[in-house]
Amino acid sequence: MSDFKWTDREKKLARQVFDTALHAELTDLMARCKSDAAAITEPDDLWELEERLSRWRREIDTKYDFRYAQLPLVFARLLREGRIQAEQLAGLGPEKLDLIKRMLQI
Amino acid sequence: MSDFKWTDREKKLARQVFDTALHAELTDLMARCKSDAAAITEPDDLWELEERLSRWRREIDTKYDFRYAQLPLVFARLLREGRIQAEQLAGLGPEKLDLIKRMLQI
Numbered sequence: 001m002s003d004f005k006w007t008d009r010e011k012k013l014a015r016q017v018f019d020t021a022l023h024a025e026l027t028d029l030m031a032r033c034k035s036d037a038a039a040i041t042e043p044d045d046l047w048e049l050e051e052r053l054s055r056w057r058r059e060i061d062t063k064y065d066f067r068y069a070q071l072p073l074v075f076a077r078l079l080r081e082g083r084i085q086a087e088q089l090a091g092l093g094p095e096k097l098d099l100i101k102r103m104l105q106i
Numbered sequence: 107m108s109d110f111k112w113t114d115r116e117k118k119l120a121r122q123v124f125d126t127a128l129h130a131e132l133t134d135l136m137a138r139c140k141s142d143a144a145a146i147t148e149p150d151d152l153w154e155l156e157e158r159l160s161r162w163r164r165e166i167d168t169k170y171d172f173r174y175a176q177l178p179l180v181f182a183r184l185l186r187e188g189r190i191q192a193e194q195l196a197g198l199g200p201e202k203l204d205l206i207k208r209m210l211q212i
Contacts, residue, residue: 026149029149030146030148030149030152033143033146033155034144037139037140037142037143037144038140038144040136040139040140041136042136043132043135043136046132046135046136046139046159046162047159047163049139049159050159053152053153053155053159054160056152057152057153057156
């Protein structure tokens with residue numbers, strides 16, 4: 001994906017932004033699961049919830065990939081989804097911010 | 107499993123007992139799912155609920171097998187689990203009741 005050097009400060013920032021977004025998304029999913037379960041009225045709703053949980057798990061696993069080479073793509077996606085704000089990434093080097101910006105233009 | 111002849115009356119009785127037990131078990135599972143979801147406090151609880159739902163679905167699929175050759179085994183299991191009562195099967199022929207009884211003694 002990319003083979004930039006990451007300084008310790010950038011690694012720490014990336015970890016913090018990543019963890020905060022992951023935690024917020026998991027908190028959202030817990031709330032949605034509670035709400036979906038409360039709305040169950042027939043057996044098929046059970047199996048639909050199972051499929052939904054399974055899809056969420058796969059999406060989380062795919063989306064939150066903390067390998068440095070993958071992080072620009074991860075952050076571009078989180079920006080596009082509105083899960084993080086550009087200001088949170090301000091401490092990253094310009095080569096990384098530029099790649100993220102170019103990914104967002106695709 | 108068994109190749110008994112089933113009269114129309116027996117088939118109707120079997121279907122009714124089967125459907126009633128299945129409906130009751132699915133109703134139990136819906137209540138358990140709602141309760142388990144309401145108790146979710148951390149992300150791992152989500153994935154545990156997913157696994158639980160998946161296991162329930164497999165168990166229901168395996169347990170509720172409405173093929174006449176399988177029904178004695180199905181009813182024996184439901185009796186052992188307390189999901190049906192012996193009186194509900196009273197309209198079945200003695201050869202079927204005997205097989206069910208022998209299965210329960212295993």
